[in-house]
Amino acid sequence: MTHVVTEACINCKHTDCVEVCPADAFREGRNFLVIDADTCVDCMACVPACPTNAIYADSDVPADQRKFIALNAELARDWPSIVKRRDPLPDAARWAGVAAKFDQLQHP
Template sequence: MTHVVTEACINCKHTDCVEVCPADSFHEGANFLVINADTCVDCMACVAACPTNAIYADSDVPADQRKFIALNAELARDWPVIVKRREPLPDAAHWAGVAGKLDQLQHS
């Protein structure tokens, strides 16, 4: 099992999860984080650390968010690893409660 970052992270990018990850499994894009399933050790520390409740065990990802399992795997191959906490994006508070924001994801 691994963990998956879902839509709630888009345009927020809190990095509290990065700070607690013992395996350095997070990868960073412009406005989203992903987890590398190949390095995730399933410790669940990131789930509790995420202030937007964006991280799930892959078996618990809500049905409407299942596309993020493949998206995490795809983007983790291309995006750099992030190992230190950074400030969230400037409009994170606004975007935290917004649903349907997949179209906002910046792939580069």
């Protein structure tokens, strides 16, 4: 089992989860984080640390968010590691309550 970052992270990118990850499993894009399944040790420390409830065990990802399992795996291959907490994106508070924001995901 691994953990997956889902849609709630888009345009928020809080990094509280990064700070508690003992395996340095997070990868950073412009407006989203992902978890590298090959690095994740399934400790679950990131789940309660996420202020937007964007992180799930892969077996618990809601049906409408299942596409994020493959997306995390794909993007983790190319995105750089992030190991230190940073400020969330400037409009994080505004985006935190937005449910459908997949079209806002920025990735090359």
